[in-house]
Amino acid sequence: MARYTGPVCRxxxxxxxxxxxxxxxxxGPKCPITQRNPQRNFPPxxxxxxRTRRPSE
Structure with a gap:
């Protein structure tokens, strides 16, 4: 199996x-999940x- 070498914060x-x-x-404070002003608080x-996830029935 191959190793993933791409951006892991994504x-x-x-x-x-x-x-x-x-x-x-x-x-630390650079994590995009915990930033106070989350500019990227959505999926990449x-x-x-x-994209919004629909609840399954």
Whole structure:
């Protein structure tokens, strides 16, 4: 299985919770999940702001 070498903060933003993949960065103020003014508090990608998860029946 291949190792994922891409941006890991993007994975945290997609899941909507801290996954602590960056080590110290996740504990500090630079983590995009815990910023006071969250500019990127939505899933990554072109359609991240529009995407809303529908509850399953």
């Amino acid at each position: 994975i945290c933003r997609r899941e909507g919770m801290k996954l602590y993949l960056k080590g110290e960065r996740c504990l 990608g072109m359609h991240g702001q529009k």
